[in-house]
Amino acid sequence: MSRRxxxxxxxxxxFGKLAGRTAWELEAEAAAGAVADAGLEPxxxxxxxxxxxxxQGILDGITPHFLRLGAQLGLAPDFAGSELLGGxxxxxxxxxxxxxxxxxxxxxxxxxxxxxxxxxxxxYGYGRGDEAAFxxxxxxxLHALAARRHLHRYGTRPEQLGAVxxxxxxxxxxTPHAQLRQPITIDxxxxxxxxxxxxxxxxxxxxxxxxxxxxxxxxxxxxxxxxPAARILGHAQAHRLATYTSPEHFETLPAAxxxxxxxxxxxxxxxDVDVALLYDCFTIVVLxxxxxxxxxxxxxxxxxxxxxxxxxxxxxxxxPSGGLLAEGYGGGMLHVIEAVRQLRGEAEGRxxxxxxxxxxxxxxxxxxxxxxxxxxR
Amino acid sequence: xxxxxxLPRPDPLTRPFWEACRRRELVVSRxxxxxxxxxxxxxxxxxxxxxxxxxxxxxxxxxxxxxAVYRRxxxxxxxxxxxxxxxxxxxxARLVSNLVGCAPEAARVDLPVRxxxxxxxxxxxxxxxxxPGEGERP
Numbered sequence: 309m310s311r312r313x314x315x316x317x318x319x320x321x322x323f324g325k326l327a328g329r330t331a332w333e334l335e336a337e338a339a340a341g342a343v344a345d346a347g348l349e350p351x352x353x354x355x356x357x358x359x360x361x362x363x364q365g366i367l368d369g370i371t372p373h374f375l376r377l378g379a380q381l382g383l384a385p386d387f388a389g390s391e392l393l394g395g396x397x398x399x400x401x402x403x404x405x406x407x408x409x410x411x412x413x414x415x416x417x418x419x420x421x422x423x424x425x426x427x428x429x430x431x432y433g434y435g436r437g438d439e440a441a442f443x444x445x446x447x448x449x450l451h452a453l454a455a456r457r458h459l460h461r462y463g464t465r466p467e468q469l470g471a472v473x474x475x476x477x478x479x480x481x482x483t484p485h486a487q488l489r490q491p492i493t494i495d496x497x498x499x500x501x502x503x504x505x506x507x508x509x510x511x512x513x514x515x516x517x518x519x520x521x522x523x524x525x526x527x528x529x530x531x532x533x534x535x536p537a538a539r540i541l542g543h544a545q546a547h548r549l550a551t552y553t554s555p556e557h558f559e560t561l562p563a564a565x566x567x568x569x570x571x572x573x574x575x576x577x578x579x580d581v582d583v584a585l586l587y588d589c590f591t592i593v594v595l596x597x598x599x600x601x602x603x604x605x606x607x608x609x610x611x612x613x614x615x616x617x618x619x620x621x622x623x624x625x626x627x628p629s630g631g632l633l634a635e636g637y638g639g640g641m642l643h644v645i646e647a648v649r650q651l652r653g654e655a656e657g658r659x660x661x662x663x664x665x666x667x668x669x670x671x672x673x674x675x676x677x678x679x680x681x682x683x684x685r
Numbered sequence: 686x687x688x689x690x691x692l693p694r695p696d697p698l699t700r701p702f703w704e705a706c707r708r709r710e711l712v713v714s715r716x717x718x719x720x721x722x723x724x725x726x727x728x729x730x731x732x733x734x735x736x737x738x739x740x741x742x743x744x745x746x747x748x749x750x751x752x753a754v755y756r757r758x759x760x761x762x763x764x765x766x767x768x769x770x771x772x773x774x775x776x777x778a779r780l781v782s783n784l785v786g787c788a789p790e791a792a793r794v795d796l797p798v799r800x801x802x803x804x805x806x807x808x809x810x811x812x813x814x815x816x817p818g819e820g821e822r823p
Contacts, residue, residue: 443690
């Protein structure tokens with residue numbers, strides 16, 4: 309099994325307002341960082357997969373994102389592509405890289421996310437097709453429908469959504485590169501401006517300029533490089549390619565199908581997860597995933613996140629670098645990177661003791677797409 | 686009214702729906718093979734793939750399955766606050782629309798609603814208001 313895929317290098321730029329720097333430049337910086345971190349040279353890269361952020365677009369005219377980035381990096385890879393799964397894209401390209409590496413299609417696959425969303429206003433306020441006539445704009449409106457349903461059906465309270473936001477900031481306070489390091493209280497959360505009720509500003513993830521990249525290679529290659537690598541123990545995708553008017557939408561995520569499958573591939577259960585890196589574009593998505601992955605029963609996530617359970621030192625440390633809510637909007641790739649850092653023991657002031665198993669998720673495109681990675685030391 | 690809101694662009698699949706709205710009728714796409722009623726319309730039944738689809742007039746009655754209160758204005762033609770509602774019709778199909786005719790604070794899940802038709806630019810949009818007797822409670 310020497311071709312078992314591992315993540316051998318990680319790199320990212322600063323996240324926040326990086327005016328005057330193009331997404332391409334940020335992606336090149338993150339890519340160089342990841343390759344150097346793996347102990348490799350640019351000439352070693354023979355695979356390129358990209359997950360362009362919402363402001364970038366998968367196509368520039370007729371030029372796909374991976375082609376333009378690959379040309380700028382001077383690559384001639386044996387395997388290349390761009391992913392179209394929205395917020396599930398970063399996790400999905402790492403999965404695709406693992407499959408390619410294990411199949412022998414390439415040996416060193418660079419996976420890159422990047423965007424300049426904060427310097428390109430309007431990326432997230434998009435109307436939703438014909439429904440824009442009714443004022444149905446942005447990802448926030450869609451997730452507000454899910455949140456309202458959860459509040460109604462399970463008696464979930466706003467303070468419980470707030471507990472997710474408070475935990476994210478508490479984690480970010482220990483993360484030097486996080487965009488928002490100021491801790492907040494539940495009262496701060498309750499006082500924050502309503503955006504699309506029941507969601508407040510503090511329920512919503514950051515918008516960021518920044519890029520993040522990882523290198524996927526074989527366990528054998530990684531051993532020769534002498535850098536600790538994270539093993540890819542399991543992975544899965546599940547999607548629900550339906551409109552939000554379909555009966556199942558808003559109550560369960562496709563995570564309910566791919567979470568158990570990814571864990572089963574790894575020969576593990578949810579109880580084995582030491583650190584969870586759950587895609588957190590909105591607080592409600594964290595609650596839904598805790599249920600759908602099986603960390604708690606359906607409808608019980610509100611109580612689960614109270615009392616510090618998901619915060620620093622909690623029994624299920626969740627997004628120890630702050631996640632999309634506080635670290636920065638890294639498309640999901642920052643979640644992958646934090647998992648690797650935790651498993652390498654390189655998370656410094658926020659290290660989860662003895663972290664051996666990390667679960668990473670990606671969620672996107674109107675709650676339609678989902679992807680899961682189970683990583684190990 | 687600050688300019689026109691973003692309006693649907695009817696295509697061959699959706700045009701019958703918007704034409705029905707112009708006649709003040711709410712219609713749903715119904716599969717003649719399996720009976721599934723759904724919106725928005727598509728090229729086949731998403732449940733059984735039959736292409737034997739018919740437009741059926743709906744009663745216009747339904748309930749709020751979920752809703753979102755927009756406190757932020759995204760388009761000057763649609764100033765906040767307003768309520769986007771996911772309405773479940775009696776026929777089983779759901780659609781995204783607005784809850785109108787009551788304050789945002791009076792919106793609730795399961796609120797019985799009925800359709801009304803509002804002219805907006807070139808189109809007539811189906812919106813929903815509380816069913817008679819379901820108005821704002823003191």
